[in-house]
Amino acid sequence: MTWLSGWLREVIMIVILASFIDLLLPSRSMERYVKLVMSLLILLTLLGPLIKLLTDSPASQLSAAISKQDQESIWTAKGAKGNLNQILVEASKIKLQQQAQTLKFAGEEVAQRMKEQIQQQTGQKVEEVKVALSLQPVNQTSSDQESPVISAVIVILPGAQASGSTGNQQQGLGQSIAIEAIQPVQVDVQVQPEEGSSVAASTSQPDNSQSQSEAAQTEGTDIVEKSNTIRDMLVTMWDLKPESVTVQRKAE
Amino acid sequence: MEIIQVVGLGLISTILILIIKEQKPMFAFLLTACTGILIFMFLMGRIGAVFIELERMAESAGVKMIYLKTILKIIGIAYIAEFGAQIVRDAGQESVATKIELAGKVLIMVLAIPIIGIIIETVLKLLPA
Numbered sequence: 001m002t003w004l005s006g007w008l009r010e011v012i013m014i015v016i017l018a019s020f021i022d023l024l025l026p027s028r029s030m031e032r033y034v035k036l037v038m039s040l041l042i043l044l045t046l047l048g049p050l051i052k053l054l055t056d057s058p059a060s061q062l063s064a065a066i067s068k069q070d071q072e073s074i075w076t077a078k079g080a081k082g083n084l085n086q087i088l089v090e091a092s093k094i095k096l097q098q099q100a101q102t103l104k105f106a107g108e109e110v111a112q113r114m115k116e117q118i119q120q121q122t123g124q125k126v127e128e129v130k131v132a133l134s135l136q137p138v139n140q141t142s143s144d145q146e147s148p149v150i151s152a153v154i155v156i157l158p159g160a161q162a163s164g165s166t167g168n169q170q171q172g173l174g175q176s177i178a179i180e181a182i183q184p185v186q187v188d189v190q191v192q193p194e195e196g197s198s199v200a201a202s203t204s205q206p207d208n209s210q211s212q213s214e215a216a217q218t219e220g221t222d223i224v225e226k227s228n229t230i231r232d233m234l235v236t237m238w239d240l241k242p243e244s245v246t247v248q249r250k251a252e
Numbered sequence: 253m254e255i256i257q258v259v260g261l262g263l264i265s266t267i268l269i270l271i272i273k274e275q276k277p278m279f280a281f282l283l284t285a286c287t288g289i290l291i292f293m294f295l296m297g298r299i300g301a302v303f304i305e306l307e308r309m310a311e312s313a314g315v316k317m318i319y320l321k322t323i324l325k326i327i328g329i330a331y332i333a334e335f336g337a338q339i340v341r342d343a344g345q346e347s348v349a350t351k352i353e354l355a356g357k358v359l360i361m362v363l364a365i366p367i368i369g370i371i372i373e374t375v376l377k378l379l380p381a
Contacts, residue, residue, distance in 0.1 A: 006314060013313040017306065017320070021327055024302075029353055030330040033360045037326055040367040041319055047374060054377045058370055059316035065366030066318070 007049055014045045099135065103148060107131040110150065114234060118155065121233055124226050130154040150240055155230055155247045157223070223249065254298075258291055284342050292335055299331075322363055329359050 018038040025034055044051075044058050051058045111129040118126050134151040227247035235242050265287040273280040303324060310320045333356025341349040 009313055010315055013310060013315045014319060017310065017315070017323055020306070021323055024299075024327055025330055030334065030356060030360070033357045034326050034330055037360060037364045037367070038323070040364055040371065041322060043371060044367050045319070047371065050378070051370065051374045054374055059318050061370050062322075062366055063318045065369055066322070069362070069366060 003049065007045075010048065011042070011045050014042055018042060103133040103135070106148060107133045110238075114153065114155075114238070117237065118230055118233065122226065122229055124230065125158050126155060126230075127158045128156040130156070150238065151244060153234060153238075153240065153245045155227075155234070155245070157226070157247065157249050254294075258294060261287065261290065281343050285339050288335070288339055288342070322367070325363055326360055329356050329363075332356070333359075 018041070021034070021038065022031075025031060044062070048058050051061070055061065108131075110133070111131040114131065115126050115129045118124060118129070130153070131150060132152040132154075133148045136147065136149045230247055231242060231245045234240060234245050265283055269280045269283050272283065306324075307320060311317070333352055337349040337352040337356075340352060
């Protein structure tokens with residue numbers, strides 16, 4: 001009996017609503033049309049149990065039909081436009097992702113090639129080469145055509161111990177040595193140890209580095225030379241800007 | 253007391269319009285349109301309250317929201333089309349007003365199409381093929 005009472009309640013409510021809306025209507029000219037739609041709604045409610053028996057419930061059917069109509073209609077193009085905008089935004093997002101992925105793969109490939117070249121030409125063991133690619137417009141006039149450009153190269157040489165420094169030197173010594181030697185010749189060899197950014201760290205601890213300065217000289221100049229040759233080679237072979245190449249020692 | 257406000261506004265604007273009509277019919281029409289819009293805006297809040305109450309009642313009575321939405325859409329279309337048509341009619345453009353009303357009628361009929369579709373579908377299913 002519950003479905004009967006629910007159905008009756010629905011029918012009564014719809015009829016009351018319909019009469020109320022009849023009162024609310026602004027003018028006579030619309031009346032016939034509104035009455036037609038209202039009577040159709042009442043009919044739909046009356047037929048509700050029957051429709052539910054044959055197919056699914058009329059309310060869900062109606063909502064599906066109305067949403068379908070909304071999508072097709074020109075008058076409610078706002079919703080469709082929103083969808084289109086969403087699609088466009090998603091498309092551009094996916095495009096950016098793909099671009100980034102492509103650049104990453106290309107960068108890895110280039111890095112591999114650079115590593116091989118460095119090892120062949122200089123005989124210096126290379127721990128890792130990182131290449132950052134970025135897209136830049138081909139020419140000023142057409143901004144949609146972009147070509148990848150190598151924006152930064154980081155060559156990481158093996159750490160002090162791995163490169164065959166004498167065994168009695170401690171790790172800390174090796175690091176301070178490199179920094180001490182590099183400062184006067186103004187090469188941006190960076191050491192990334194725990195001490196933080198190179199110059200500030202080395203000047204703040206002069207007592208540590210000062211004591212090893214004589215031993216540092218040979219090792220440091222050696223590294224600088226190596227890094228300079230690597231940099232020159234990369235700059236000439238890959239047509240790069242010198243400032244975009246960074247040669248580092250591996251952080252301990 | 254709000255009815256006094258509305259009627260007072262209407263009377264004042266009528267007098268002003270009658271005064272101004274001889275010299276500047278254009279401004280008279282603008283005044284008419286503005287008065288109409290003001291009264292309409294004034295009524296908007298009241299109609300909104302009525303609709304909210306209707307919605308609440310329907311919800312508690314278990315009427316499906318999709319029915320109520322359809323009904324409210326019909327009323328909205330009827331009100332807006334009527335209002336626009338009357339302003340245009342005031343300006344003396346009877347034919348444009350008729351077109352606006354036609355658009356309102358067509359849009360109401362468009363709302364009826366899904367309902368008709370479901371009913372016809374059911375009838376077709378009831379009858380043996």
